[in-house]
Each structure stands twice: as structure tokens, then as C-alpha cells.
Amino acid sequence: MDTTQLLKGVLDLAVLAAVDREDGYGYDVVRRLRSAGLADVGDASVYGTLRRLYAAGALTSYVVPSEEGPHRKYYGITPQGRTSLQHQRKQWGEFSQTMSDLLEGRAA
Amino acid sequence: MTTLAPPPAVTEYANTVRHHLSGLDAETLDELTGGLEADLAEALAERAPDGDAPDLAAVTAVFGSPADYAEELRVAAGVELPDSPGSGRPPLRTLLARQVAALADDWRRWRAEHRWADETARFVVSLRPAWWLLRGWILFHLVTGLRNPFFGSGLDLLLLLALVVASVLWGQGRIGQRRWWRRLGMLATAVALVAVVPVLGSVYNRVVLHDADGYSDGYQHGYSDGQWAGGEANGLSGSPANLFVYDAAGKPVEQAQILDQDGNPVVLNNPTTGGSWADWDGYEWNEEPVPSSVLDSGPLNVYPWAYVGSGQLTWSGDGVVGTGTTEPDEPRWPAASLFPIDGGDPEPDDATDPNEATTGDEATDTPSDDPADEDASAATPTEEPTAE
Numbered sequence: 341m342d343t344t345q346l347l348k349g350v351l352d353l354a355v356l357a358a359v360d361r362e363d364g365y366g367y368d369v370v371r372r373l374r375s376a377g378l379a380d381v382g383d384a385s386v387y388g389t390l391r392r393l394y395a396a397g398a399l400t401s402y403v404v405p406s407e408e409g410p411h412r413k414y415y416g417i418t419p420q421g422r423t424s425l426q427h428q429r430k431q432w433g434e435f436s437q438t439m440s441d442l443l444e445g446r447a448a
Numbered sequence: 449m450t451t452l453a454p455p456p457a458v459t460e461y462a463n464t465v466r467h468h469l470s471g472l473d474a475e476t477l478d479e480l481t482g483g484l485e486a487d488l489a490e491a492l493a494e495r496a497p498d499g500d501a502p503d504l505a506a507v508t509a510v511f512g513s514p515a516d517y518a519e520e521l522r523v524a525a526g527v528e529l530p531d532s533p534g535s536g537r538p539p540l541r542t543l544l545a546r547q548v549a550a551l552a553d554d555w556r557r558w559r560a561e562h563r564w565a566d567e568t569a570r571f572v573v574s575l576r577p578a579w580w581l582l583r584g585w586i587l588f589h590l591v592t593g594l595r596n597p598f599f600g601s602g603l604d605l606l607l608l609l610a611l612v613v614a615s616v617l618w619g620q621g622r623i624g625q626r627r628w629w630r631r632l633g634m635l636a637t638a639v640a641l642v643a644v645v646p647v648l649g650s651v652y653n654r655v656v657l658h659d660a661d662g663y664s665d666g667y668q669h670g671y672s673d674g675q676w677a678g679g680e681a682n683g684l685s686g687s688p689a690n691l692f693v694y695d696a697a698g699k700p701v702e703q704a705q706i707l708d709q710d711g712n713p714v715v716l717n718n719p720t721t722g723g724s725w726a727d728w729d730g731y732e733w734n735e736e737p738v739p740s741s742v743l744d745s746g747p748l749n750v751y752p753w754a755y756v757g758s759g760q761l762t763w764s765g766d767g768v769v770g771t772g773t774t775e776p777d778e779p780r781w782p783a784a785s786l787f788p789i790d791g792g793d794p795e796p797d798d799a800t801d802p803n804e805a806t807t808g809d810e811a812t813d814t815p816s817d818d819p820a821d822e823d824a825s826a827a828t829p830t831e832e833p834t835a836e
């Protein structure tokens with residue numbers, strides 16, 4: 341199974357977690373996710389997810405001026421985003437535990 | 449973070465991506481692609497930090513086609529493209545259609561929730577066949593109201609039947625289902641709906657007020673107002689061509705018989721000869737129309753008179769022989785009704801003094817004392833009651 345399929349379901353969670361750890365701009369988040377092991381994540385998907393989370397109020401954004409190039413738009417997490425992250429973290433924990441049990445024959 | 453100006457290929461790629469998203473409004477587009485060049489350039493720089501500026505092919509190789517990139521971006525962002533590419537809003541027709549559909553949904557839901565609304569709606573729907581009949585009848589009146597009253601009652605009846613039958617058949621869906629016929633039918637229905645009240649009102653006027661020509665009531669009142677304002681007294685020394693009698697309540701009196709003080713019938717004058725029509729012997733070549741009661745030897749003092757045009761008359765060496773098959777023209781009442789006389793009583797038996805100067809509006813108010821004046825229902829004790 342292609343990991344992109346798996347990723348589709350959890351990209352929101354991954355992006356939220358990354359931004360929660362540290363504010364970042366588009367490619368910054370991509371880089372961090374990739375280096376964390378999600379090699380297949382697409383740039384466009386991350387950028388789009390960032391925008392969607394921003395529109396949903398889970399992220400805030402601000403522009404950081406730069407002397408050497410274009411100003412970058414940074415994303416940060418909001419309290420609402422943090423709450424959502426907590427919730428999804430818990431969900432993920434339960435889900436992945438269930439899946440592991442199932443796969444290892446522990447479930448009934 | 450050091451960033452140089454992005455390579456031209458990157459700019460080109462980014463612009464192509466923007467082009468694929470051009471259906472979006474400016475704000476959304478900027479949110480999605482605001483830092484695109486910088487991000488792309490950075491990503492490329494990491495892959496090949498010492499390499500030359502990549503060309504478009506290289507950029508595409510890394511990121512996929514601009515179209516795919518735009519699509520992935522859009523989908524991940526949960527943004528929908530509008531219906532017609534290149535425009536920011538759906539066309540007006542779509543918007544209207546959506547609104548109508550939304551209203552229809554609301555109505556259906558409301559109907560489902562309220563029992564009485566549902567029952568009422570069912571009842572109204574069951575009346576549809578009756579509406580088809582009414583629609584045909586109304587269209588008939590609209591059509592005949594406009595045309596010249598020339599054909600006579602036979603053709604009218606056919607027309608009425610045709611329209612009613614057409615209306616019913618179309619309502620049942622048995623005829624006229626193709627596009628332009630459907631549109632015509634819908635237009636006719638809309639017109640008929642709007643015309644329900646006016647047509648009913650006009651028919652009421654005609655039936656109740658004996659307005660045989662079908663002149664509109666408004667015209668009649670306007671015309672008679674004009675008369676009253678500047679109305680001249682036509683004594684019998686003048687030559688009125690017709691007399692129209694109204695009772696005290698202002699209602700027209702058909703077939704009024706008028707006598708003078710001696711009990712003699714009052715007969716109007718023939719404008720050609722200057723003498724009374726009673727003396728007409730049929731020999732004078734009349735350019736003017738002739739009263740029908742003169743031709744068929746009916747009583748000459750029953751008003752209003754119906755005239756026959758001189759063109760309709762048949763002459764022989766001995767004078768007028770006949771009227772051919774033409775019906776005489778219906779007299780045109782100057783007013784469908786008048787205002788009632790002050791304190792006026794509709795009872796025709798009450799003796800109203802014709803010499804009394806009244807302040808009420810009468811069509812022919814004369815200042816003279818001539819008792820033979822044509823006032824509102826002159827009632828002398830020997831006369832039969834007029835009007836009903």
C-alpha cells in the first residue's frame with residue numbers, strides 16, 4: 341500500500357503537530373515532515389493543508405519580512421488548533437493501537 | 449534563510465499553477481500561492497545546492513505538471529473551483545435556479561411539517577381542472593375584448609369553446625407539449641392569472657349595468673363626466689338623435705316610453721327634413737341612419753332608439769322596403785350609470801317633479817320649465833311604471 345493513502349487521513353494531524361512544535365512557513369513544514377520520515381508527502385498537499393487549517397481557525401498566520409528575498413508567510417497554532425490537536429492525538433493513539441492489535445492477532 | 453530571486457523557470461512554473469487556479473477569487477488564490485515561488489525555489493535549492501538554475505523541464509520533473517500541482521494544492525486546501533473556468537461567480541441563471549430549488553425544498557419541508565398546509569395544498573391542486581376551464585373563459589374575454597365587435601355571437605361561441613377545450617387539453621398534457629407550445633401556454637396562463645380580476649370586474653359591469661357594447665366602465669364615467677361639465681341643454685327645438693333615460697338611482701332605463709303633457713308620444717326629429725320622424729314617409733333619401741322603430745312601424749316613443757345605417761336599407765321606387773338582414777346598431781349609452789339624485793329613491797312610482805331644479809348630476813339638465821323635458825323617469829299617474 342502506497343503511504344500516500346495512509347497519509348491522506350492524517351496529514352492534518354501531522355501538519356498541526358509540526359506547527360505546534362514550531363511556527364513555520366510552507367516549505368519549512370514540508371522539510372520537517374520529510375525529515376521526520378514522511379518521505380512521500382507532497383509539497384502542494386502540505387501547502388493546501390496549511391491553508392485549510394488556517395481557514396478553519398486552527399492556525400494563525402503572519403508575515404515575516406526578509407532583507408534578502410520575498411517576505412515569508414509563517415503559520416502558528418491557535419488555541420483552537422491546540423485543542424483539536426489534543427483530540428486528534430488521542431484518536432490516533434486509540435486507532436493505531438486498535439490496528440496494531442488487529443494486525444498482531446490480539447483482537448478478538 | 450537566504451533567498452535569491454527565484455529562477456525564471458520557477459516563476460514560470462508558479463504562474464502556470466496560478467493560471468490553473470484562475471477561477472478562484474483573488475484572496476483565495478493569494479493564500480494558496482502566495483509564497484509559491486519561494487517555496488519551490490527553496491525546495492529545488494535543497495535538492496541541487498550547487499547546480500545551475502533549473503529549467504522548466506527540471507522543475508516539472510521534480511514537482512509534477514503545473515496542472516497536477518494546482519489540483520493537489522486545491523484539493524488539499526478544500527477549495528472548489530467555480531462552475532465556469534475563468535469567472536469568479538456562477539452565471540445568474542445558475543444562481544437563480546439554485547435559489548428556486550432552495551425555496552422549493554423549504555416549501556416541501558414546511559408542508560411536510562404542517563398538516564393543514566398539506567391538506568390545503570392538496571385541495572388546491574385538485575381544483576386544477578376548474579382552473580383550466582376558467583383560464584379558457586378568461587382568454588376568450590381578453591381576445592374578444594380587443595377585437596372589433598364585428599363577427600356576431602355565432603363565431604364568438606365557437607371561439608369560447610375552442611379556447612376552453614384547448615386550455616383543458618393543454619392542462620392535461622395532451623396537446624402542445626413541445627418547447628415553444630409549452631412556452632406559449634405558460635405565457636397565456638400567466639396573462640390569464642393577471643387578468644382574472646379585471647375580466648371578472650368587466651363582465652360584472654356588462655351584466656349588471658346593461659352595457660351592451662362592452663365599453664369599459666371607466667370610459668363611460670369619464671365620458672359622462674365630460675357631458676355633465678359642459679352639457680348643453682337640448683330642447684326639442686334642437687335635434688337630439690336619441691334619448692337615454694336613467695332612473696333616480698342612476699340606473700339606465702331601457703325601453704322607456706315618453707309622453708308629453710297631452711299624453712302624446714314624444715318623437716324626435718329627422719335631421720334631414722327637420723320634421724318629426726313620425727312624419728317620415730320613406731321617400732327621402734336619407735344619408736343619415738334611420739331609427740329601426742320607424743322602419744318596422746313600432747312605437748316611436750320607446751327610447752333609446754336603435755338606428756339602421758342608410759347603407760343597409762333597401763330601396764325601391766316606392767321608398768324604403770326593408771332593412772335587409774342587418775341588425776340595427778345597438779344604442780350606445782352615454783353613461784353606464786349616473787350618480788343618484790340627492791335623496792333619490794329607486795322606486796319609480798314616486799312622483800318626482802320634473803320641473804324641479806335638482807342639484808344632482810343629470811345628463812340633460814335643462815333650465816327651462818318645459819314639462820316635456822326629458823328628465824329622470826317622468827312619472828305621470830297615467831303612465832305605466834317604467835324601469836325595473
